[in-house]
Amino acid sequence: MIKAVDIVKASLRAGWAALCPKQDSDGHDADAQTLVPIRSLGPHQCHRIGAHLLSLNAADRYLRFGYAVQDAQILHYVDGLNFERDEVLGIFDRKLTLLAVAHLAYGQTYRSRGCAEFGVSVISRARGRGYGAGLFDCAAMHAVNQGVDTLLIHALTENIAMLNIARAAGARVVRDGAESEAYLELPQATLNSRIAEIVQANVADMDYRLKRQAKLLRDSLTT
Numbered sequence: 001m002i003k004a005v006d007i008v009k010a011s012l013r014a015g016w017a018a019l020c021p022k023q024d025s026d027g028h029d030a031d032a033q034t035l036v037p038i039r040s041l042g043p044h045q046c047h048r049i050g051a052h053l054l055s056l057n058a059a060d061r062y063l064r065f066g067y068a069v070q071d072a073q074i075l076h077y078v079d080g081l082n083f084e085r086d087e088v089l090g091i092f093d094r095k096l097t098l099l100a101v102a103h104l105a106y107g108q109t110y111r112s113r114g115c116a117e118f119g120v121s122v123i124s125r126a127r128g129r130g131y132g133a134g135l136f137d138c139a140a141m142h143a144v145n146q147g148v149d150t151l152l153i154h155a156l157t158e159n160i161a162m163l164n165i166a167r168a169a170g171a172r173v174v175r176d177g178a179e180s181e182a183y184l185e186l187p188q189a190t191l192n193s194r195i196a197e198i199v200q201a202n203v204a205d206m207d208y209r210l211k212r213q214a215k216l217l218r219d220s221l222t223t
C-alpha cells in the first residue's frame with residue numbers, strides 16, 4: 001500500500017521539477033524556459049488544432065504527416081481525432097493560439113507489445129524554444145502512466161530536428177531510406193511519474209485559465 005508520506009514527497013518533488021528551471025553543474029539555470037505549460041486538449045479545442053495545422057506551410061505539413069497533405073485532409077484528420085483513446089497535447093500563447101500540438105495515438109502494437117505513436121508540430125515562429133522536446137517528454141510521461149512499453153516516432157530521415165529529439169530521449173533510430181522510425185523503450189509507471197502528470201496538468205490548467213481571463217478582459221476592452 002502507498003503511504004501518505006510517499007505521496008507528499010512525490011508531490012513536492014514533482015512540483016519542484018515542474019516549477020524550477022533545470023540547473024547546470026555550476027548551479028546556473030540551464031534553460032530559463034523550462035516551465036512550459038502543456039495542456040491536454042479536448043474536442044472543444046478542435047477549431048484551434050485545425051487552425052494550428054492549417055497554418056503549417058507545405059514543407060512542414062510534409063514533415064508532420066509524411067505526405068503533401070491538403071487543407072481538406074487536415075480537417076478530416078482533426079474531425080477523426082479520438083480524444084477518448086488518444087492524448088492530444090498543446091502549448092498556447094497568451095492569445096490562446098496553439099503554438100504547438102502533439103498527438104499521442106494509443107492502440108498501436110510493436111512486436112506484440114503496447115505501443116503509442118507520437119506526432120508533433122510547432123509553428124515556425126516558436127521553434128528552437130524546446131517546445132518540441134517538451135511535448136515529447138510530456139507524451140512519454142503520459143504513455144508511461146498508461147502502461148505503454150514503447151513510444152514510436154515515424155519521421156522522414158531528413159527531419160533532423162525530430163530525430164534529434166527522439167535520440168536525445170534515448171530512442172533507437174532505424175533508418176529505411178527516406179524514412180526512419182524511432183523506438184523509445186519506456187520504463188514502468190511510478191508514484192513519481194503519476195504525481196508529475198497531475199502536477200503538470202494542474203500547472204497547465206491554471207496557466208490556461210489565466211490566459212483565458214486575460215483574453216476575455218482584452219476582448220471586452222476593445223469592443
Ligand SMILES: CC(C)(COP(=O)(O)OP(=O)(O)OC[C@H]1O[C@@H](n2cnc3c(N)ncnc32)[C@H](O)[C@@H]1OP(=O)(O)O)[C@@H](O)C(=O)NCCC(=O)NCCS
Nearest residue numbers: 063064119120121122127128129130131132133161162164
Ligand atoms: C520537429 C519540430 C517539432 C521541432 O520543434 P522545436 O520546438 O523547434 O524543437 P526543440 O526546440 O524542442 O528542439 C529539439 C532539438 O532539435 C534540435 N533542432 C531543432 N531544429 C533543428 C534543425 N532545424 N536542425 C537541427 N536540429 C534542430 C534542437 O537543437 C534541439 O536539440 P538540442 O536539445 O540538442 O539543442 C518542429 O521543427 C516542427 O514542427 N517541424 C515540422 C513538423 C515536423 O517535422 N514534425 C515531426 C514529425 S512527427
